Amino acid sequence: MKEPEVHLPFLLREDRMMENINTMDTLWVLFGAALIFFMQAGFTMVEAGFTRAKNAGNIIMKNLMDFALGSVFFWIIGFGLMMGAGNGFIGKLDLFISGNYDSNIPTWALVAFNTMFCATAATIVSGAMAERTKFSSYVLYSIVISAVIYPIEAHWIWGGGWLSDLTIGGSSGFIDYAGSTAVHMVGGTAALVGAKMLGPRIGKYAKDGRLRAIPGHSIPLGALGCFILWFGWFGFNPASSYGLSTAEQAYEVGNVFMTTNIAAAAATCIAMIVTWLRYGKPDVSMTLNGSLAGLVAITAGCNAVDPWAAAIIGALAGALLVFAVEFFDKTAKIDDPVGAISVHGVCGLFGTLMIGFFAREDGLFTTGKADRLLIQLIGVAAVLVWTLVTMYITFKIIEKANGLRVSKEVEIDGLDSAEHGLETAYSGFELKAND
Amino acid sequence: MKKLEIIIKAEKLEDLKAVLDAGNCSGVMISNIMGYGNQKGHNRLYRGAEYSINLLPKVRVETVVTAEEADPLIDTIVKEINTGNYGDGKIFIYDVQDAVRIRTGERGEEAL
Numbered sequence: 001m002k003e004p005e006v007h008l009p010f011l012l013r014e015d016r017m018m019e020n021i022n023t024m025d026t027l028w029v030l031f032g033a034a035l036i037f038f039m040q041a042g043f044t045m046v047e048a049g050f051t052r053a054k055n056a057g058n059i060i061m062k063n064l065m066d067f068a069l070g071s072v073f074f075w076i077i078g079f080g081l082m083m084g085a086g087n088g089f090i091g092k093l094d095l096f097i098s099g100n101y102d103s104n105i106p107t108w109a110l111v112a113f114n115t116m117f118c119a120t121a122a123t124i125v126s127g128a129m130a131e132r133t134k135f136s137s138y139v140l141y142s143i144v145i146s147a148v149i150y151p152i153e154a155h156w157i158w159g160g161g162w163l164s165d166l167t168i169g170g171s172s173g174f175i176d177y178a179g180s181t182a183v184h185m186v187g188g189t190a191a192l193v194g195a196k197m198l199g200p201r202i203g204k205y206a207k208d209g210r211l212r213a214i215p216g217h218s219i220p221l222g223a224l225g226c227f228i229l230w231f232g233w234f235g236f237n238p239a240s241s242y243g244l245s246t247a248e249q250a251y252e253v254g255n256v257f258m259t260t261n262i263a264a265a266a267a268t269c270i271a272m273i274v275t276w277l278r279y280g281k282p283d284v285s286m287t288l289n290g291s292l293a294g295l296v297a298i299t300a301g302c303n304a305v306d307p308w309a310a311a312i313i314g315a316l317a318g319a320l321l322v323f324a325v326e327f328f329d330k331t332a333k334i335d336d337p338v339g340a341i342s343v344h345g346v347c348g349l350f351g352t353l354m355i356g357f358f359a360r361e362d363g364l365f366t367t368g369k370a371d372r373l374l375i376q377l378i379g380v381a382a383v384l385v386w387t388l389v390t391m392y393i394t395f396k397i398i399e400k401a402n403g404l405r406v407s408k409e410v411e412i413d414g415l416d417s418a419e420h421g422l423e424t425a426y427s428g429f430e431l432k433a434n435d
Numbered sequence: 436m437k438k439l440e441i442i443i444k445a446e447k448l449e450d451l452k453a454v455l456d457a458g459n460c461s462g463v464m465i466s467n468i469m470g471y472g473n474q475k476g477h478n479r480l481y482r483g484a485e486y487s488i489n490l491l492p493k494v495r496v497e498t499v500v501t502a503e504e505a506d507p508l509i510d511t512i513v514k515e516i517n518t519g520n521y522g523d524g525k526i527f528i529y530d531v532q533d534a535v536r537i538r539t540g541e542r543g544e545e546a547l
Contacts, residue, residue, distance in 0.1 A: 203449070412446045423479050423488055 017102040025243035026105045028253075029113050032239020036116035039232030040067050040123060042225045046292075047127040049222030050285065050338045052214065054414025055131045056425035062126040062138050069139065070119040070146035078118060079111050082151035088162035091155045104243055113239070114154075117183050120236070121150050124187025127338035128195040132202075132411050135419045137398045141194070149390045150186060153383045157182045163379045169371035171362045174379035177256070178240040180300030180351040181383050188345020189387040192334065197395050198405050200335030202412060211330055214337070219284055226288040230264055233295045237302045256302045260295065263302075263314030267294020270318035278322065286322060292343045293321035297351030301358065309358035309366075316354075317347045352380050436531040436544060437505040441496045442468070443524040447516050448494050454515050455498060458508045461547045464497040474521050493524065499531055501544050 044063040048056045076096055083101055084092025092099075101107040122145050126138065156163040156174075163174035176182050206212055216222055237260045238253045271290020275283035294314035298305075301313065324342035328334045336342065356373025357364045364373050398404060405411075410418040416425055443451055448465070455463055469490040476489030500508060509526055517523050534546040 421480055423481075 017100075020102065020104055021106060022104045022243060022245050024245035026109050028244040029105050029109055029239055029242060032235035033109075033113045033116050035232045035235025035239070036113075036120065037067075037232075039116075039120060039229050039236065040064075042228030042232055043120075043123045043127070045221045045225030045228060046288075047130055047225070047338050049218040049220065049225060050127070050216035051130045052414070053217040053424070053426055054416055056217070056416065057420050057422040058135060058415035059126065059130060060425075061135060061420060062130075062133075063123055065139060066122040066126060066142040066146075067119045069142045070122045071115050073143050073147040074115050074118045074151070075111065077147045078151040079114065080151075081148065082114065082118075082154045082159045083110070084155075085160065086155070088165065089156070090152055090161075091159050117154070117179055117236075118146050118150050121179075121183040121187040121190075122146055124184065124340050124344045125191045125194055127340040128191035128336045129198055130337045131415065132198055132405050133194070134403055134406050135415070137402050137404050140398050140402065141190075141394060144394045145190060145391075149190075149387065149394070150182075153186060153386050154182050156382070157379070163382065166375055166378065168374050170369060171371035171375055174375055175304050175355050175359065175372075176300045176352060176379070177303045178237045178299045180296060180298075180348040181380055184296045184299060184344040184348030185352065185380065186348075186383060186387050188341050188343070188348055189384060190391045191336065191340045192345055193388060193391040194395055194404075195334050195336050195341065197392075197399065198335075200333065201337070202408065204335045205333065209333075216285065216337075222285060223288055226291055230291055230295060233260055233264070233299075237299055241303070252303055255306070258307045259298055259302045259305060259310035262307050263298030263310040263317070264291050264294040266311040266314035267291060267297070267318030267321070270315040271321055274319050274322045286325065289325070289339045289343055290318040290321055293317040293347040296344055296347040297354065299348070300352040301355040304355050304359040304361070305363070306360055309354075309360075309363075313351060313354045313358065317350060320350055321347060349380055349384070352376055436499055436534060436547070437502055438497060438499045438529040438531050439505065439509065440527040440529065441498075441512065441524065442470075442493050442526075443496065443516060444522060445492060445494050447518075447524075448496070451496055451512065451516055454511050455496075455508075458500075458504065458511065460498045460500060460508075462498065466495045466497075468493050468495045472522070472525070491522070499534060499547060501547065 040063060044060055047063065048059045051059060077093070079097055080094025080099070081091045084094050084099065086092045097107070097111060101110050103110070122142050125141070129138065155161040157176050158164065166174055201214060204212060204214060234257065238256045241249055241253050241256065243249050244253050268287060268291040271293065272282045272287045275286045294317050297313050297317035298310050302310065305313065321342055324346040325339050328336050328341055334341065353373070353376050355363065356376040358366060359372050360366060362369050362372040364370055395404060406415060406418070416422040441451065452463070469492055471489055471491055476487060476491060478485055478487050505528065512526065533542055535542055536546040
C-alpha cells in the first residue's frame with residue numbers, strides 16, 4: 001500500500017501549491033523573521049543591563065532557553081493549535097507539523113516567522129521575574145506558554161479563530177497587526193502574574209514599606225538592548241504584511257515602517273519630557289523604556305492608522321509608561337525590575353484600544369463610529385482574562401510542584417553561582433587566583 | 436581615637452551603615468576587596484574544567500571614632516551583623532595618632 005503523502009518531507013510532496021508561492025513575499029517574511037530573532041538579543045541586553053551583575057548569567061540563560069524551548073515546543077504542538085483548521089476557539093493537534101499550510105509563502109516560512117512571535121511573548125516575562133526565579137521553574141513556564149497558552153489566543157486573532165471573525169456593525173475582525181495584544185499584552189500579563197506571585201526582591205522594599213531603588217549594573221547594555229529591539233521591530237511590524245510584491249503592499253509596508261518609527265520616537269520624546277518634569281532631570285533608563293512603550297503600543301495599529309495618529313499613540317504611551325512604572329512600584333508594590341509589565345502589558349493593551357479611536361477606516365475620531373472600539377475592547381478583554389487565568393494556574397502548579405522562588409541565600413549570593421555554577425559573568429573585572 | 440577596620444560580606448553593607456549612622460560615626464571609607472580567611476575558598480567548573488576560587492569578594496569599611504565610642508560600637512556591630520555563618524568577617528582595631536580637619540586645621544577629637 002502506498003505511503004500516505006502527508007508524512008513525506010515537504011520538498012518531496014506533490015500537494016505543494018507552487019503556483020501560489022511568491023518568492024518576494026517569502027523573502028520579505030523570512031527577512032522579517034531574522035530581524036525579529038535579533039530582538040531576543042535586545043531583550044537579553046535590556047534585562048541584563050537593568051539588573052545586577054550577579055544575575056547576568058541567569059538572565060542570559062532564561063532568554064536563551066525561552067527562545068530555544070519555545071522554538072521546539074511551538075514546532076511540536078503550538079503551531080498546530082494556533083494555525084490548524086479547528087474551530088473558533090482552538091486549532092488542531094498537528095504534532096511536528098505535517099499539514100500543508102502553504103499560501104503565498106511556503107509552510108516552513110510561515111512556521112519560522114510565527115515561531116519568532118511566540119518566542120517574543122515568552123521572553124517578555126523573564127525581565128519581570130528576574131533575580132529571584134528558580135531557573136527550572138522558568139523552563140517549565142516557557143514550555144507551557146509556547147505550547148498552549150500563546151497558540152490558543154493567537155489562534156483567535158491570527159489563526160482563523162473567533163476574534164478574526166468578530167463583526168459588530170460595519171466593522172469586522174479584531175485588529176492586531178503584529179501583536180500588541182497577541183504578543184505584548186500576553187507577555188506583560190504573564191509577567192504581572194509571575195511577579196506578583198513571586199513577591200518583590202529582597203531589599204526592594206524597606207522594613208517600613210518604603211520603596212528602594214535597585215539600580216541596574218550596566219545602563220549601556222540596557223541601551224544597546226533598546227536599540228536592538230527598535231531595530232528588530234522594523235521586522236516585527238512591517239513583515240506582518242506577509243508580502244512585499246505588489247504596489248499596494250509597498251504602500252502598506254511603507255506606512256507601517258513610518259508609523260512604527262514615529263510612534264517610538266514620539267514616545268521617547270514624551271517619556272523624556274515627563275521624567276524631566278517629574279524627576280528634575282531627563283532620566284536615561286525610563287526614556288529608553290519609553291521608546292519600547294511606543295513600539296509596543298503601535299504594534300497593533302501600525303497598518304490601520306496613519307503616521308499622524310501613530311505619533312499621538314506613541315506620545316500617549318510614552319507618558320503612560322512613566323505613570324505605570326510608578327504605579328506598579330509604589331502603589332501595587334509589584335517588583336518589576338525592567339518595567340516589562342508597564343511596557344508590554346499596559347502599553348500593549350493601550351495601543352490595541354487606540355485603534356478604536358484612530359483607525360483610518362472606522363475609528364471613533366476619524367469616522368465617528370464606535371463599532372471598531374467595541375471590537376477592540378472585546379478582544380483585549382478576552383485575551384486578558386485568558387492570560388490571567390491560564391498563567392495563574394500555570395504558575396500555581398509550578399509553585400506547588402517545583403517552587404517558584406529561590407531561597408534567600410541564593411537570591412543574596414546571586415543566581416549565577418547557585419543556579420548555574422557560574423562564579424561570575426564578569427571574570428576579567430575581578431581579581432582571581434587560579435591554581 | 437581608634438580606627439575600626441571592618442571586613443564584612445557585601446550584602447551586610449546596608450545593615451552595617453545603619454549601625455554606624457545610629458552610632459553617630461562622622462564618616463566611613465568603603466572599599467571592595469578580595470581575600471580569604473580560614474575557609475580558603477571553593478572549587479568550580481568552567482566548560483568542564485575545574486578551577487579553584489580562593490579569592491572571595493568582601494567589603495572593607497573603615498571608620499575613626501573616639502576611644503570611648505569604640506567598644507560599644509564594636510559590640511553593636513557584632514550583635515547586628517553576625518549571621519552565625521563562616522565568612523561573617525572580622526574587625527581590626529588600631530590606635531590613631533592624630534586627626535586633622537583640612538578645612539579648618541582643627542586637630543584631635545574635634546576633627547572627627
